[in-house]
Amino acid sequence: MQPINLQLASYSDLFMLIAALVYAAAFILFALDMANSSKTIRALEAELAADTALEPQAQLVGAGAGTTSHGPGPVVDTAGAGSGPELVDEDMDYLGTTRRPVANVAVALMVIGVALHAFAVIARGLAAHRVPWGNMYEFCTTGALLVAAVYLLFLIRKDIRFLGTFVAGLVVIMMCAATIGFPTPLAHLQPALQSPWIVIHVSIAVLASALFTLTFSMSVLQLLQHRREARIRTGGPARPAFLRLVPSALSLENWSYRINAVGFVMWTFTLIAGAIWAEQAWGRYWGWDTKEVWTFVIWVIYAGYLHARATRGWTGERAAWLSIIGFAALVFNFTIVNTYFPGLHSYAGIPE
């Protein structure tokens, strides 16, 4: 076995810390942007008013054809909010020239954070000549990297800056959990983990978890937005204001459904790959080990979520709750089950 490159490992640790700090800064800026939303909203409204005066058919030009129709005409407040025009696109496309300098700096910081973070994670893998997901510290740091990277990938096409506070916040929490909760010096893999399946099974699991993290944030916002829309319908106050920068509850629901569907397929894959690995390692593909139980529970919850979307009376708020509960089970599986529950999967690697 090739020796561990300690020099590279220490660089990895250092960059991990710097990345965490950069994410923390991004989080603060995203939060500031949220807190300052009234200013942004006023600017946007002014801009929008100017646009509409100049170019009343902005929407149709965008569609590229004069006579296709697709639901609404020009931007109107479809939520029945009665509090001015919608400031965001229901498909989360970027609208015109929206200037949100604080949020944009936050996004830039996220990019820098991801670059540093990616270096740290890759360096850790290279230093040990293996995949960088062999213990809790590594699951957590690699997972956080994927959450941030997936978020940035979506940002290229979709204006989901409204999720920034949540995503950056969760990433910071994951980084803190890793460096404070499960600090683990770099080491070789123990024999039980020396299998090609660790590459396949764990990477997809972490990726699926990253997607579920995104949809969790969206489902929380969906619930908030839902309450706000209900308040507005009954003539109540349209608070909190920052939600005007967030798409409607329905749009959030549709989008989290799409992402959850991908996440669910990946989780199904994780489950099957895990069973195949278990067969190779222990001789049985399924044995209701604690980790297997929770993987199954999470799978069933998200299957329930997909069903809820096709069940009358279960769309909307209830589906959002299922998505949140699924994520809670995911976090529980990762933290509590890995550390406190005995089982065959005791690879947390936390030094005693």
Added chain:
Amino acid sequence: MSQQDNVRVVRDERTREDTPQKPEVELPSLGFTGTLRFMWTQLTSMRTALMLLLILAVAAVPGSLFPQRPAGPEIVQDYLEQNPVLGEWLDRFQMFDVYSSVWFSAIYLLLFVSLIGCVFPRAVKHAKALRSAPPRTPRRLSRLPEYGTVKLEPAGPSPAAAVDQAATYLRKRGYRVEVREEPDGGASVGAERGYVREIGNIVFHLSLIGVLAFMAVGSLLSYSGQKILVEGEGFANTLVAYDSFTPGSAFSEDRLVPFSMSLKSFDAVFDRESQTHYGQPLDFTAVMEVQDGTDGEPQEQVLKVNHPLDIHNTRVYLVGNGYAPEITVRDGNGDVAYQGPVVAQVQDQVYTSLLVIKAPDAQPEQLGFVGFFLPTAYTGEDGVAVSIDPDLYKPELNLNSYYGDLGLDEGVPQNVYVLDTDDLTELNSRSVDAGGITLTPGESYDLPEGKGSISFDGVKRYVGLDIHHDPGKWGVGFFAVLALVALIVSLFVRRRRAWVRGTTGPDGSTMVEYGLLARGEDFGLREENLALRRQFERMWPVVAPEDPQNRPE
């Protein structure tokens, strides 16, 4: 109509289809068969399926909170002894056998009955849909969620020709199409694509039944067992050779594949470089000699963690290892009462190993020993020796000894790893004058009162093997993968309908209008609209959209 309403419409249509029609009848007037039918429709409704799924998720949890018998009956026993009152109640509710309990089985069986009741009618319906033509063109296409019109130049094709061309294009896009004459002289095409989405859904659900069915096959035909092999020892695949054995319910001994194997050597590598993980295991390698059948050629094979041996679908796994000190016990008469390696149970990372020796043949008194084997012994200030490394740097035995009736003669089976000292008299221990026994390899010790002697001859290694045979796993694997593929199809193939109608406009030119409808979740309908439109503009001389004020709504 707002976009949000569109989505609602789309979803409602789907929901209406998926939810079996519930007869809105009063329960008392149903009669017996009526009640049965009512219960059946309830059971196979989407809401019940959802409820059962959520209940299943909750029901699976206790199995991770309480120790489970199939995983470790002795842990359950410990738990019961430590929590006699609570434990008894938990046991009554099968909390230690959750996954074979009545209530857990009831939930998943109901779920699968519901699934069958739900999926079969859907499959029948879909089989019909597959054979029938795409639906007729609705009168008002403009009410569909996606809609558009184009007006052609006078030089363009006639309505019927345009519809034909549109049909050809739609067919190329994967739609199944049917062109129909319209009552007012024009023509229209109805098109539908993505039938495979529904097939995916059905296959997915049926595959889950396949997985369950083959798991059941496995629990009938499979067997698994454990065997500990010390270096040099052999094993032949017969029932008596196993240390423990768990047969499937339809097991018979002739199902055991004949083979034999022996452990030639075992090697463990520990990390010697890392400061922080010094002594962590890096590699376990067992060299086995395997003989296929009863007269096959013996072959040397390497057995590692994650790399089982495979002998005609019976698989041998390396699941544990440890030390087996070689011991000779002589009795009070000077005769050998025990000789051989003693498997010591590993207690921790540094291989502190618990050791029990029983010498029931010793005369005049039976002898028993219990204590620890330490691969690298270190004696602290308090005089207590501990192991500080898993490797054999300074092997040492620390034993207490006893004499008396070991209780083996009554024929009651005993755990070989436990010595019940209640009825025995202590000879050696730290608390008696003679003190404990400390031996290094090659040393001997004479027991007090001339009861005999014990010598530590050397150390061998042993491996813990699991031997499994499960013919059901191939079926489970097949259906699991099928379920995954079908799931992808069912979630990501888009099922949608399209209609194109050609009419002659008031000025004699051809007007083409078209509409799209999604069935199930479909977020790409807008793009499809634009794609159709681009194609129409490419195919035909389309009049540029005029003043948007004039566009037909």
